[in-house]
Amino acid sequence: TAVDVRRLLRHRAEQHADGVWRSFEEAMRATMQDGAPDHAMRIAAARALLAEAYTEAGGAALEDELAQLRARRSATAR
Numbered sequence: 744t745a746v747d748v749r750r751l752l753r754h755r756a757e758q759h760a761d762g763v764w765r766s767f768e769e770a771m772r773a774t775m776q777d778g779a780p781d782h783a784m785r786i787a788a789a790r791a792l793l794a795e796a797y798t799e800a801g802g803a804a805l806e807d808e809l810a811q812l813r814a815r816r817s818a819t820a821r
Contacts, residue, residue: 767792776819787812 770788
């Protein structure tokens, strides 16, 4: 049987909407190791949330940008 993965992901995201929201909320309050606001991460989180809420295609185009931010953050943490 074929599984529509996108449909399954949407269903699970809806089931865990509170957790998804908390993730965005935490990202929008992100800080650097020294406690300074991580403006890049905060803006990326806000953009991703708005893209999901207001565009038909969602935030898929933002994935590359978010991946770069995660990589930078991981490198900084080391």
